[in-house]
Amino acid sequence: MGEKTVLLTGFEPFHGEEVNPSWEAVRAMPDEIGGWRVEKLLLPTEFDTAAALALRRAEEVSACAVISTGEAGGRAAVTPEVVAINLQDASIPDNAGKQPQDRPVVPGGETAYFSTLPVKRIVKAVREAGLPCQLSYSAGTYVCNDVFYRLLRRFAGTGVPAGFIHVPFLPQQAKNGEFSLPADQTARALEAAVRALQEP
Numbered sequence: 001m002g003e004k005t006v007l008l009t010g011f012e013p014f015h016g017e018e019v020n021p022s023w024e025a026v027r028a029m030p031d032e033i034g035g036w037r038v039e040k041l042l043l044p045t046e047f048d049t050a051a052a053l054a055l056r057r058a059e060e061v062s063a064c065a066v067i068s069t070g071e072a073g074g075r076a077a078v079t080p081e082v083v084a085i086n087l088q089d090a091s092i093p094d095n096a097g098k099q100p101q102d103r104p105v106v107p108g109g110e111t112a113y114f115s116t117l118p119v120k121r122i123v124k125a126v127r128e129a130g131l132p133c134q135l136s137y138s139a140g141t142y143v144c145n146d147v148f149y150r151l152l153r154r155f156a157g158t159g160v161p162a163g164f165i166h167v168p169f170l171p172q173q174a175k176n177g178e179f180s181l182p183a184d185q186t187a188r189a190l191e192a193a194v195r196a197l198q199e200p
Contacts, residue, residue, distance in 0.1 A: 004064040005037045006194055009054050011070050011143070014045035014095050021170045022069040025186035033194045039063065045143050046096045047088060051150035058154075065161045065197050066151055067117065069190065070144035072136075072166035076179035078126055078189045079136035080119040081164040084149035085112045089141035105149045113152035117163030118196055125196040131181070131189045139164055165193060 010023030026040050039061045043050040058066050072079060086109050088100040119135055126133035139145040148164035155162045167186045174180035181189075 006065040007063040009068045024183035028187040073169045077132035081139040115163035116161045125192040129192040
């Protein structure tokens with residue numbers, strides 16, 4: 001069997017930050033992981049636009065799996081998300097100045113979708129790599145959830161696993177003792193997640 005492609009996405013900085021740990025980790029990853037070719041994509045932190053770019057790139061590279069990542073400052077672990085909900089409700093504007101309130105991601109769409117990544121296997125693999133990891137049951141209602149929901153909606157029933165992983169702050173972002181992980185360690189966690197895709 002030939003090499004398969006996994007699409008990994010990370011976000012640009014937002015809300016006045018100079019870096020985003022998701023993209024710093026994704027771009028630090030190797031280009032090949034255990035038979036998977038790793039395609040990397042930087043997404044704008046913008047409702048609607050980010051998801052459209054991710055879906056278009058997934059089609060262009062014939063992705064066999066899609067893992068989107070985003071920043072979750074304040075969390076003390078790498079957190080694979082379990083569920084995406086059909087809601088946009090932004091507490092701050094996105095990078096295009098949009099701040100939707102109480103609006104569905106897709107009008108008339110399913111209330112929620114569950115991740116099709118092997119999330120429990122990913123948690124186990126990341127922990128075995130010596131890094132903190134736990135499941136999360138809320139991807140929020142900002143751009144991360146918007147991308148997550150649209151990925152799951154697009155790939156529902158296709159056999160292409162898709163999902164979202166939130167990552168902690170980088171050390172330079174953390175304040176007042178907040179937990180952080182260097183980009184190379186977060187990249188190791190994401191590498192473990194990719195390896196977990198192919199386990200039985």
